Amino acid sequence: MNYSQLIQQLSDKVIKPVYLILGDQDYLSSQIKAAFVKMIPDSERSMNIGSYDMEDTTISAAVEDAILVPFFGERRLVMINRPYFLTGMRTKSKLDQDLDDFLEYLKHPEQSTVMVIFAPYDKLDSRKKITKALKKVAVTIEIGNLRENEIKQLVTDKVTGTGFKINRDALDRMVELTGGKLTTMMSDLPKLILYNNDTKVIDLDSVNGLVSKSMEQNVFDLVNSVLQKNPKQSMDIYHQLLLENDEPIRINAVLIQQFRLLLQVMILQKHGYSQGNLASTLKVHPYRVKLAMQTIKKFSYNQLREAYIGLVDTERQMKSTRRSPELLFELFVLKFMKNVS
Template identity: 40%
Template sequence: MVLDVWKNIKKGQFSPVYLLYGTEAYLINETKQLLLEHALHEDEIDFNFSQFDLEETPIETALEDVETLPFMGERRLVFMQNPFFLTAEKTKSKVEHNVKRLEAYLADPAPYSIVVFTAPYEKLDERKKITKELKRKATVVEAKKLNEHELKKWIRERTTAAHVEMEEAAIERLLELAGTNLMMLTNEIDKLVLYVEETKRINEDIVEELVAKSLEQNIFTLVDSVLQRNVERMMTIYRDLMRQNEEPIKILSVMAGQVRLMYQVKELSRQGYSQQKIATVLKVHPFRVKLAQEKVNQFHEGELLQLIRELADADYKMKTGQGDKVMTLELLLLKMKR
C-alpha cells in the first residue's frame, strides 16, 4: 500500500526499482517527491538525479545513465516517465525499446541506483512478460483513489507528522466538507495545522469554521434542503453560490448528479448491494456512497424521480435559451419547496 511505501522511504529504506502506476497523479507525485527528499542530499541532485521520458528516449539509453556510478554521493535516482510498452494503449511515439535490456537489468539491478517508473495509466497489460517481470521485481505503488479507511489513515499520518492531533469527528467532517480530492485535502490540512500551532489539536468546530466547502458539498446540502423542505437553508445556500459566481448550468448539473446518485444508491441498496459494490458499479468514491446512504432512507423513490424530471426540464430550458438561466434555476428551487 502507498502509505507503507512512504513510511519506508522516510526511514531511508529504498528499493532498487519502483513502479508507480495509476491515474491518481497526487500519489505518484508525492511518492516521487519523497524519494527526491530522502534518497539524495540537496547538493547531490545536480549530479545524481535524472529523468527520462520514454516516449522520447529508448530504455537502453536511460539504463546507461542508471548504470553510471554516482558522483560525490551514495546513489543515483532516475525517474523514467511514460513507459508505454507496459500497456496495450496506442501511442504516437516512434521510439523503439529494447525491453530485453530492461529484463536483464531487473535480473541484476545496480546496487547504487534507484529507478522509478511512473506509468500514468489506469491499467497495465498483464499479458506482457516485461509487465509481469517489472511487477514481480519492483516495489509497486498503485496510484488509485484511496478508500475511506485509507483516506482517514492518510489524514492522521499527515497531521501526526506535523505534531498535531486531529479528532476522529474532525476527520469525518473534513471529508464531508472538502471531499476526497487529495490536493484539496492537503491544502485544507496545512491550513488547519497552521491555525492550531499553539494548541496542536484539531476538533470538529475548527474544521467547520475554517474548511471551505466544495461545490459538491454545497450542492449536496442544497439538495438535502430541498428534500427536507427547509426553504431558509435552501435559499441561503443558493444565494451564496450566486455570490460566488457559480454558473447556473453547472449548479444544475451537479444537483442532477447528486439526486441521480441518491436514487441509484437507494435502488442498489434495496437490492442488497454493499457500499463497496455500489461504488464499483456506479464508479464513484465509496465515501460519496456512504454520504448518500445516510440520506436516502428519508425519501421515497417517487420524490427523487420527480426531482430528476424537474431538473432535466430546467436543464433543457437553459440549454435551449428558453429563459434567463439564473431565473430558471431560482424558479426551479421555489417550485421544489412546495
C-alpha cells in the same frame, strides 16, 4: 500494495526496478515522488533523475534515459507522468508515441534504474498490450479511492508528526467540509496548526472557522434541501454557489451527477452491493458513496427520479433558451416541490 507499505519499503531500502502509481491523488503523488527522490544523494540528483510528461515528451526519450548507466552513483530515477497511452482516453497531444521501445524495456528492466510511472487515472485499459506488460512487471500502488478511515489516519499521522493533536469531531468535520478530499485536507492543515499553536490541539471550532466547504459538499446540501422541500434553503445555497463564481450550467451538471449517483446507489444496493463494492463499481470517492447511502434512506425512488428528470430538462433549457439560468433553477425547485409527494 498501498501508500504506507510503499513508504516503509523505500525506508527499508527494498527497491524494485518498476513502479506504477495509479490514481489521481495530488498529495500522495507528491509524497511518493519526494520519497523516491530521497533515494538519490543530493550531489547526484542533477545527473541521475529524469522526469517526463507523456503529453509533451515521447516515451522513447524516457526509455533512453532509463537504460543509461548511473553517473557516478548507484542508481538512476526516471519518473514518467500522465501516460495516457495506458488508458482509452483521448488527448490533445500530437506526439507519436512508439511503444515498442517501452515494451522491450519492460521485458528486461535496468536493475540500476528505478522507473516510476504516475498514472493519475481511475483505471487503465487492461485490454492494451502495453498495459498488460506493465502490470506484469511493475509493483502497483493504488492511491485513488482511499477509504475514509485511511484518509483520517493519514491526516492524523501528519498532525501528530508536527507535535499536535486533532480532536475526533474536528477530524470528522474536516472530512465532511472537504468531501473527504485528502489533498484539500492536507493543504488546510498549516493554517489550522498555526491558529492552534498555543494549545497544540486542532478543535472543532477552528475547523468550522478556517476550513471552507467544498463545492461538492455545498451541492450535497443543496440536494438534501431540494428533496426536503425547503425552497428558501435551496435558493440560499444556490446563490452562495453563484457568489463563489460557480457557473449555473456547471452547478446544474453537478446536481445531475449527484442525483444519478443516488439512483445508481439505490438500485445497486437493492442488488446486494456493499459500500466498498459501490465505490469501486461506480468509480467514485468512497465518501460520496457513504453520503449517498445515508441520503437514499430518507427518500423514495420516484422522488430521486423526478428530481433527476427535472434537472436534465433544466439543463436543456439553459442551453437552448435565453431565460435566466437562476430563474430556470428556481422554477425547477418550485415545480419539483409541487409535483412530488
